[in-house]
Amino acid sequence: MKTVGEALIAHLEKRGVDTIFGIPGVHTVEMYRGLADSAIRHITPRHEQSAGFMADGYARATGKPGVCLLITGPGVTNAITSMAQARADSVPMLVISGVNRVATHGHEEGFLHELPNQHAMMSEVSLWSHTLHRAEDLDRVLTRAFTVMTSARPGPVHIEVPLDVMKQMVDVPDLLPPLPQPTRPAIEPLLETARLLNAAQRPLILAGGGAVGAASALRVLAERFDAPVVTTTNARGILGGSPLELCASPSLASVRKVMAEADVVLGVGTQFGRTDYDMYEDGGSPDLSYLIRIDCDAAQISRGRVPDLPIVADAAIAIAALVDVTGGISKTHDAEQRVMDCLDAAIAEIGETYAAQIAMLHMIRDVIPGVRIVGDSTQAVYAGNLVCQMNRPRSWFNAATGYGALGFGAPAAIGAALGDPEAPVVCLTGDGGLQFVMSELGTAMDEKTPVIFVVWNNNGYQEIERFMVDNAIKPEGVKPTAPNFLQVAQAYGMPGERIEGTATLASALERAKAAGSAYLIDMIVD
Template sequence: MKTVGEALIAHLEQRGVDTIFGIPGVHTVEMYRGLADSPIRHITPRHEQSAGFMADGYARATGKPGVCLLITGPGVTNAITPMAQARADSIAMLVISGVNRVATHGHEEGFLHELPNQHAMMREVALWSHTLHRAEDLDRVMTRAFTRMTSARPGPVHIEVPLDVMNMPVAAPATVPALPAPARPAPDAIERAAQALSNAERPLILAGGGALGAAADITTLAERLDAPVITTTNARGLLGGHPLEIFASPSLESVRAVMAEADVTLAIGTQFGRTDYDMYEDGKSPALRHLIRIDSDAAQVSRVRLPDLPIVADAALGVSALLTATEGKQRVHDAAARATQARDAALAEIGAAYADQITMLHMIRDAIPGVRIIGDSTQAIYAGNLICNMPAPRRWFNAATGYGALGYGAPAAIGAALGAPDTPVLCLSGDGGLQFVLSELGTAMDERAAVIFLVWNNNGYQEIERFMRDNAIEPEGVKPSAPDFVQVAQAYGMPAERIIGIAALTQALDRALAAKTAYLIDMIVD
């Protein structure tokens, strides 16, 4: 027999969890009893918001759920922002928290960390939230949490364990129940989709973050159909710079032109989210003729864009079935030429300033082979979300689309570096965004996460200042003073340097790589 807290950790071990992000407190110590002899690694950030962002970065880098262990009250309220970001981007995240004793719920008698109804608050942002009232329910609750978090459209889930339940005795799990298999596509729908795609004169593929697990098959299908592939921000690098990949935003007119001329469009794992398809809110995203939509979530498949043919299925299984159904139906169009034309037109469309920043991003990509660039909401990241050619999936992600939370970059980069330590990680944050989570430089040093922190230092919220001026608003509140980032990094024992402008960046990156530890580059830009 174990306590519920100990058994819960044993469940996580058996589900393959190897890392937990959290800050211990009196409302979670019983679960830490289970961690003492566990192979699970515990990472202590400086703030619970960062714990959530670290779990997010870990999940995106590894493809496994990110897990947080947090105290009741302020612990979970601090985690709401990263949970909302994870929900917007369909990232699997499990948040486990304590909560006060069951008999105290709803009475507001002033207990430590008390909320009127923590469960009700969390279920508004989580896909599913549950209060564990009985020890014997632990197996079922954990299985349901992993099922809800990873099947259909993934996202954050929450389990809260009352203090008086946490130390109840319960049998340790010998094995854990199997999770449901991914949804398979209906054969008749696949046959209809294959026929339409094979007969198309200008087929097109749209790929979102939900398509990452099908990268190789999507490349093969695109080559067979001779169809260009437009990748959204979260799918960037899906085809690894293949001639058929249009690694540019479908919010750009030049990319929308390709969408408008397609006679059959296959959308795979994409939400058609406004920040991807209509980030300028001009309402000019084109209608799509004969839209076939593959999505693992039956509810999602009918949001925003109603398909002519919906296929509710796991992306990898759906694309694999389409490959079988289109066997021997090789088509030859002018897709590579159209993709090249769209990429070139997109680069010309965005203007010189953004084009220069994209050149910098590609320079970073080439200077650090295999690098994963993780960003905050800052100018160079906005540029890369418009156009960025990455050599593989999961090498480019940030919080500048969807929920759009500032302070994401640094903790997400740390989580990614810890989850996949063999892949180099560069975090690109603005001087404003980094100050949301500046103390996490200490976490990077504590955990030996060899992240290169590149600060895009333009002395404030320059993008917002520009937006105000463009709309005839006198700028206000856009010049928060920044510390000496080099001295702050060095105070945590992190090597750091300051450079002026992009021209000095290549040599600075060489020095950062040679350091073989976390490293900060404060780049002053105008």
């Protein structure tokens, strides 16, 4: 028999959790009783919002759920922003929090960290929130949590454990209940999809973040039908540098032209969200001649673009099955030339400033082979979301789409480096965004994560300032003073350097690689 706090850790370990992000407090210490003797690594950020962003980065890099352990009240409210970002981007995240004793709920008698109804508040931002009232329910509650956040459309879930329930005694079973298997497609819509793609003269594939797990099979399918693959932000690199990947935003006129010309479109794991398909809110996204849509969530497949042929199934399973039923097919549609022409038009469309920033991103990719670039909301990241070619899946992600939380970059990069330590990580953040989470430089040093932090330092919120000017608004509030980032890094023991402009970034990256530790490059740009 173990306390619920100890049993919780044992359950997580049995489910393959190897890392937990959290800041201990009096409302969670009972859960820490079993943590020190487990195989789970505990990471202590400086703020609970960063704990959530680290869990997010870990999940995006590994494909496994990120797990947070937070105190009640301010702990969970601090994490709401990161949970909302995870929900917007379909990132699996388990947030476990304490809560005051059951008998105190709803009375508002001034207990420490008390909220009127924490469960109700968390229900609004998570896919599912549950209060554990009985020790004997722990097993099935965790099973449901893992089912909800990894089945259908992934996202954040929340479990709160009252202080008195944490100390109750419970058995930890040797065998945990199995999780439901991913949804498999029916054969009929797959055969119809194969027929339509075979008959198409200009087939096109739209791949979103939900298609990442299907990367290998999707490449085979694209090559078999000679179909360009337009990748949204969270799918960049899904074809591993293939000339069939049209790594440009479907919000661009050049890409929309290709979409409009397609006679059959296969959408895989994409929400058809506005920040991917209509980021300029011009309403110019084209009608599609015939849309087949593969999505793991029946509710999601009815949002956005309603398909002519819906297939509710796990993307990896569905695409692998499509590969099986289309064996022997080999089509030629001049797709590589269409992709090259579209990319050339996209670069011309976005203008010289963004084109130069995209060239810088490609330089980072080439100087640091296998790099994962984790971004914050900053100019060069906006440029990369428009056009950026990466060489493998899960190597480009940021918070400049969907929910759009500032301060995502640094903690998410740390989480990604912890989850996949073999892949080098560059965090591209602005001077404004880094100031949201500057203390996490200390976490990078504590955990010895060799993240290279590149600060796009234009001394303010320049993108917002430009937007104000373009809309005849006198700029206000867009010039927060930046500190000397180099001195801040050095205060945490982190080496670094300051450079002027992008011309010497390549050599600075070489020095950062050689340092073998976290490193900060403060890049002053105009």
